[in-house]
Amino acid sequence: MTTRIERHHYDVVVIGAGGAGLRAAIEARLAGKRTAIISKSLFGKAHTVMAEGGAAAAMGNVNSRDNWMVHFRDTMRGGKFLNNFRMAELHAKEAPERIWELETYGALFDRTKDGKISQRNFGGHEYPRLAHVGDRTGLELIRTLQQKIVSLQQEDFAETGSYDAKIKVFAETTITELLLDGDQVAGAFGYYRESGEFLLLEAPAVVLATGGVGRSYKVTSNSWEYTGDGHALALRAGATLINMEFLQFHPTGMVWPPSVKGILVTESVRGDGGVLRNSDGKRFMFDYVPDVFRKQYAETEEEADRWYDDPDNNRRPPELLPRDEVARAINNEVKEGRGTKAGGVFLDVSTRMPAERIVKRLPSMYHQFKELADVDITKQPMEVGPTCHYVMGGVEVDPDSAAASGRVTGLFAAGEVSGGMHGSNRLGGNSLSDLLVFGKRAGEHASAYVDALAKRPKVATADVEAALDVALAPLNRQSGENPYTLQQDLQAVMGDLVGIIRRAGELTDALKRLQELKLRVANVGAAGGRRYNPGWHLAIDLRNMLVVSECTAKAALEREESRGGHTREDFPGMNPQWRKVNLVCSLDKSGDVHLERKPLPKMRGELISLFDRTELSKYLTDDELIEFDALEAK
Amino acid sequence: MGTKRHFRVWRGDESGGDIQDYDVEVNDGEVVLDIIHRLQATQTPDLACRWNCKAGKCGSCSMEINGKPKLGCMTRMSTFEEDETVTITPLRTFPIIRDLVTDVTFNYEKARETPAFAPPAGVAPGQYRMKQVDVERSQEFRKCIECFLCQNTCHVVRDHEENKAAFSGPRYFIRAAELDMHPLDARTDRKDYAQAEQGLGFCNITKCCTEVCPEHIKITDNAIIPMKERVVDRRYDPLVWLGRKIFRRDQLDGSAHGDSMAPSTSVGVTGVAAGTPFSSARPSEAAPVRDDGRMDVAELALPQQGGPSPFGDDQELPLPPGEIVYNHPAPGKDDTGPKGDAH
Known part of the structure; x- marks a missing residue:
């Protein structure tokens, strides 16, 4: 053949x-x-x-x-x-x-x-x-x-x-x-x-x-x-x-109805005046402004509301904190029982501006909610929660x-x-x-x-023939394991164990399960022929998803701090020593993921001078700060 | 919480197929595309269906649901009666590839034939100035997600394969209108072009395209009719009419015709070779089998006629003079000459 x-x-x-x-x-x-x-x-x-x-x-x-x-x-x-x-x-x-x-x-x-x-x-x-x-x-x-x-x-x-x-x-x-x-x-x-x-x-x-x-x-x-x-x-x-x-979990994905779970509600809803409330009706973001951002964000609802019209003399509302902060805040509200039935919080623009303005400023949001969820965002709040968005x-x-x-x-x-x-x-x-x-x-x-x-x-x-054999393999196992089941199992492992909040024990468990999945994926089958066969396509994609997931899980276990899109419950703070480290993944000869630490490239003098010392002190090690002071003294 | 519902889905390929019956679980708040995904995951993993964003933004999951052209991701199950059978078929206007997937190449070909935006001369990037009110008309058409439901429903091509060559369809009428209304587009012949090359005249304003547009673009009212109106203005302008009597028509419409992006329509071979079949019509020959019983792994297909250079892709021709070494043959001195010449 x-x-x-x-x-x-x-x-x-x-x-x-x-x-x-x-x-x-x-x-x-x-x-x-x-x-x-x-x-x-x-x-x-x-x-x-x-x-x-x-x-x-x-x-x-x-x-x-x-x-x-x-x-x-x-x-x-x-x-x-x-x-x-x-x-x-x-x-x-x-x-x-x-x-x-x-x-x-x-x-x-x-x-x-x-x-x-x-x-x-x-x-x-x-x-x-x-x-x-x-x-x-x-x-x-x-x-x-x-x-x-x-x-x-x-x-x-x-x-x-x-x-x-x-x-x-x-x-x-x-x-x-x-x-x-x-x-x-x-x-x-x-x-x-x-x-x-x-x-x-x-x-x-x-x-x-x-x-x-x-x-x-x-x-x-x-x-x-x-x-x-x-x-x-x-x-x-x-x-x-x-x-x-x-991984960036976008703070505001739709959580209801289930068919559109995960689909984004753009941040401009918040930029244009939308606010987040928990099931008690409280505008909770004021409780979640971290110290590093304290200076730039409003402390009262009054000040925050004034910002939309007069940004020069007021500080911005905490709903506009970076995405990771908002995602963690929502996650916490839901975990502590102040979320909606579907596991989210309310995002409301309906009480904040007139209906025509919402339709003009957020046309496809309005359209999307009306058509997909039968929700009128000019009349009722949206139900939102964190969704995996960007790596x-x-x-x-x-x-x-x-x-x-x-x-x-x-x-x-x-x-x-x-x-x-x-x-x-x-x-x-x-x-x-x-x-x-x-x-x-x-x-x-x-x-x-x-x-x-x-x-x-x-x-x-020979390389072409090898690639051909790999691509055809699932079709040659017509009765192999269902690729859709495998994908669901992989999604469960990553979502539950390598999700928005991570713990060492769960990550170790995830790595073990990914190894088990690897064996099952090697045996994946695709029913049907080669012509536009989505089952076959997924079976081929699975091996990519698996190796990338392994990289994520390994690096997440290694990095013992919380920073940006990586939150470790067992290491809640940022650690200046870890800021100097990049975790680098490669494949070894046997096809296993190999992880090593590499130093981060050092910022040039004229660039680091763009920041003030108090801000840098939140991120840099003492040694780096001494170096910075010497640079500024020149 | 799920209930079993009855679905009928067209299965098959270009050689034929039929409607097949499925009973599937349906949950609260789901759309038709969710049900197709459940079918793939639980009953028929090779059911072919296009989809991407599942949020009505990419225009991939176009299909006909109970005979109506719709996006699978935007058709809520709650819009059907509890006991209603849902029948899903592929777009009818385009050739079938498999199941719900059709060959939509027609649209991409028409896109290529529509002249692109012509930037204004002498305006540097960053210096473009436009009023919001002036861009809004074109922006409406740029909402288009290219789901091709309008192309599918348009009766000019829906059951008339023969019209496809001369008719671009609503999607490309709004593209022409968008450029016509673009405040800075340098071309001035968009309307004439739409009439002469895109087949705007075929449209008799039944508004079917507007009805199926998931982005609610007012295709007929805001694009097609304004484009037609102004074309009509020109055509019935008495001065133009007089001009037509005086000049030959090709002199008058030259600019529109000369820039045509339409591919050549010449057919066949003339002269002595007339009547010989095209090379594509000859039966293909099998490739030779290697010693290991496999055939050489690749056949050659190149984007251009003529194939790759026999000298390799690295070789620029003509050769730079410095790289050409040529020894003129000198009788008697030349040792490498044909042996037969030696005495």
Whole structure:
């Protein structure tokens, strides 16, 4: 029996067709490279469409005091100083250009009175900073990039007579393995979901832009695609992952009705005046302002309410604390018995502003609740609770070039699949700008890498055959274990034992159970044939979900402190010593996850000087503070 | 708390199929897509169905529910009677791939044929200035989640395969309208283009597209009718009418036709080769079998005609002069010459 494999030649293969992937592909095509875009779903359906709030960029359109240094400070503060400082710096500096560029592609953001791009307030951002389109900014971003790619294809068509001559979108295609020549990327192997046919893309450079890992959790805002494919592909290719213990649980996901459990209620509901109340009707967030934030947040409801109209003379309401703080607060209220029946709290805008204003400011929220849940948010409160939303961890990359660390070359990563930019916690709005800034950089540097190559790496036939056997294995076990059951069991382990609040005992237990699941996944079966068979697709994805989950559980057990998206009940405080440490995951020869500690890169003098000493003293060790004082004394 | 409900789902592929019956548990507050997921997890793991966000934002789970084009994730089970049978079929306008999944390539082809946004000359990034009231009209159309329900329901193509080549459909009429109303778009021929190339004239305003739009975009009232009206203005303008009498029509409409993105419609081969079948019509030949009984693993398919360079992807042509070494053959001195020449 032989299997037909379609073979393609490209210069740059971009895996993932969300914001980061499309931006990288545009850049590679502009650099003259033959570019392939691999989209797990149809073109334009990426998870980026779910981003509601906006894209953070210090353009200073609404408050002219905003600039990249303030944005940099907010990002580092939000990430609890565990961010890769260079990534945070590049991001803050380049985000405005990336947003303005979108307008030349045809994007239509909401406007200020003087016709500039309007910017809105968001949790953790000192000034109004998020460029937005109502509450469907992610959709605007995807559509704009999608249409830019089409316009490039039209240029190619005019020149060559073929739309696909220089940039081709492989819709509904999944990559299962990266192929190497020594330590160089040589290609990617995968299958068309629609036909079940296999394809091999030979290319010296691969950009990973596959997004996150949320499908390993029971309650998640993520779509089925988020199975950690890029994380796992990178690991198997010899790259390393960092910060995998940090998962962001969005504080306000819908908890009722059950069919839409996990779906997000955008933070702008709070930015525009929405408040959180427990089942006693108490606005509880005032009890949860941590010391590090005490100075910036209001202490009374009166002051908080004045802030919406007069932000310069009042402190912000505690509902706008960074996401991890709000998620933990809600979690605690529910645990102590002050939650709703469905296990959430109330988020209310109905009593805070007139109905027309709600519909105007939050159109798709209004629409979503009305259609999906038959809830009218202008008349009644929403029921919300924490949902797994974003993974801060990901492929360890060089900040400037987005090239993956580890022993592999020719591999790049951008967007949610990369790690370091957001440290231990991501600010809302920073992901859309992150994927534009680093998507562009990844595309640019992947192209430069191809240019510098003397000789193209070659794909070995044996590797292709091995990848083929792995992909077909579930179909050859028609009576193997049901992939849906396995996924549910994995979600139970991760949700219950490696969730928002973690304990050493549970994490050890989780690791044991993940080992058991590994054996079961090795025996997974898929009934039916190769043509559009979702059971088979899931069976293949499971092994990626499992290895990434193992990274998360291992790193979560190792890090004995609580910081950002990682909360250990047995180690409740932040520990300055741990701030200096990155936990790095790699795969050893036997395919097991190997964890090691690496020092965090040290911030440059002129950047650390942007902070005042009292703030730094909450994060830095005594030695680091002495160093800081010496620097300031100069 | 769940009750058993009766579902009928179309199963099959392009070679045919039929409606199959399932009894599934339904819980309070669920939508049709939840039921499909339960079917996959418990009864039929290979039931093919597209979905992504499950929140009405991505437009993937388009299907026909009791004959009506809808999103599976936005159709609440509570909208049916307790004992009502729910029948789920794939979109009818597009070719079947498998079960509820159809081939929606038609839409992506039409997207490629719609001219893209033309940035205004001389306006630097960051210098774009637009009034909120002016962007709002286009913003309505940019809400589109590309679920293609409007394309599916439009009677111009729903049962008329033959109209597909000349008709872009409501989704691309609102794209044209969006660009037409964009305050800074540099092209001025969007309406003419919609009429001449997109088949706007086929639409006779039955508003079916508006009715099925899950984003409640007023496709007919806000996009199609304004686009038609102004096209009509131009066509019946007496001066234009006089112009048409004086000039040849292609001179008048040249800009719209010259920039057509539509692929070539030329058919077949002329001259001596006329009548020979296309290479794609010939039966494929089997690849040779290797010693180990397997065939070589790959066949070649490239995005461009002509295949890869025989010199490899690394070789730029023409060769730089410095890299070309050519020794002119000199009789008598040349040892490597053909042996037959030696005496």
